[in-house]
Amino acid sequence: MTGVLAGVVLLVTLVLALSTALLIARRRLVPDLPVAVTVNDRAPFESRFGTDLLGALAAQDILLPAACGGAGTCGQCRVRVRGEIVAPMPAERARLSRAERRQGMHLACQIRLRAPLTIELPEAILGARGFEGTVLRTRFLTPLIREIVLDAPPDVTASVKAGAFVSLTAPPHDLGFDAIEVPERFSEDWAELRALRAIVTAPVTRAYSIASTPADRRQGQLVLLIRLALPPPDRPRLPPGAVSSWLFHVKEGARIAASGPHGDFRAQQGTREMVLVGGGVGMAPLRAIIHERLDQGAPQPISFWYGARRRDDLFYAEEFTALTRHHPNFRFEVALSDPRPDDGWEGRTGFVHVALREGFLRDHPEPEACDYYLCGPPLMIAAVMGVLNEAGVPPGRIFFDDFGS
Ligand SMILES: Cc1cc2nc3c(=O)[nH]c(=O)nc-3n(C[C@H](O)[C@H](O)[C@H](O)COP(=O)(O)OP(=O)(O)OC[C@H]3O[C@@H](n4cnc5c(N)ncnc54)[C@H](O)[C@@H]3O)c2cc1C
Ligand code: FES
Structure with missing residues (x-):
């Protein structure tokens, strides 16, 4: 019994000694040095050696979008590093295209400050x-x-x-x-x-x-x-x-x-016809954009195509129907993919990308001249991209908000 107790005490002492040694070594090896960070052409601020850039910016009230909280999975905390190219981390290879990496794009949560750094950020983020x-x-x-x-x-x-x-x-x-x-x-x-x-x-x-x-x-x-x-x-x-x-x-x-x-998901300026396609909570930015453009007196045709499964999954429908009465240039179309018999649904059925193809793209004289705004489940976005591609719409006319799952 005494032998077992002595063994436990020895083990605990060893673990404590090792942890203390590690802490001392870390303090010696990771110097507590100031590191200057410059954002755009502002005066540099000082952070500490080893701090992650996302946290260093947050400490200055520069709040980058960071839906994954720094795990490197959302790809939102993008910054462009000026000057010397910093080797990308695995999370950056996964989230940034090769072209973006060549332009010096990085994920702020993946950068540890080890030397003075100059980065570029859109003024809107500041x-x-x-x-x-x-x-x-x-x-x-x-x-x-x-x-x-x-x-x-x-x-x-x-x-x-x-x-x-x-x-x-x-x-x-x-x-x-x-x-x-x-x-x-x-x-x-x-x-x-x-x-x-x-x-x-x-x-x-x-x-x-x-x-x-x-x-x-x-x-x-x-x-x-x-x-x-x-x-x-x-x-x-x-x-x-x-x-x-x-x-x-x-x-x-x-x-x-x-x-x-x-974020930079926005309506383009100008008078191109606008086509918005959404599903689920993809409604959120599209609702904001539609109201804003109509409020501004946008003269071009604007149509909103919304896909839901059944009647219970449909919301704000009365609001958009009312908008069609006040704005002759606004059209609202709903497609239910799986209505219940007791839904009493007499509108379009099937997936929204099919409704868009049959009800808009097929007869439109110039679908490639419109701007398309997509937001919804990834499968819906992929299917809509497919029918837009078939209709000859160039990728540059398609804008989408990716919710990341
Ligand atoms: C720009 C942008 C705008 C957005 N706007 C909206 C919006 O308007 N409305 C909205 O609802 N969402 C929106 N989102 C999505 C939102 O940010 C969240 O991703 C979403 O709410 C899920 O977050 P959560 O913390 O609830 O789920 P999480 O905790 O992130 O979990 C996500 C899923 O993973 C599952 N999961 C849990 N543990 C594991 C595991 N170990 N392995 C595998 N799976 C697991 C969970 O069950 C769940 O289904 C937006 C995202 C972005 C990037
Ligand atoms: S915070 Fe999500 S990738 Fe950096």
């Missing part, structure tokens, strides 16, 4: 800032999509351009789905979800597009559409989405840490 939004109201729009309206500082809402997004940070949480208040009409869809639990031990940040109309923005409101990320059907034991689960729990009055606005 306008983004951290803020807290207060939940004004929330409601279910479909079984898995929730609208959250945030009261945000006026300077933030004033700087939002239609198509932009904000980054929201969820604090650590342990939340059971049985605590989520679900409207009666969706209770059947939720029967099996009640057993889920979201356990998150550190803050997590994700991107959410702003669906606000100009009128919402004038009232200081950020409208967000959150789709609950459920475990994949073939792996039901995986945890549900970290941030979307938390956002399904937040109630009126809750304060949410955010930064933004970010």
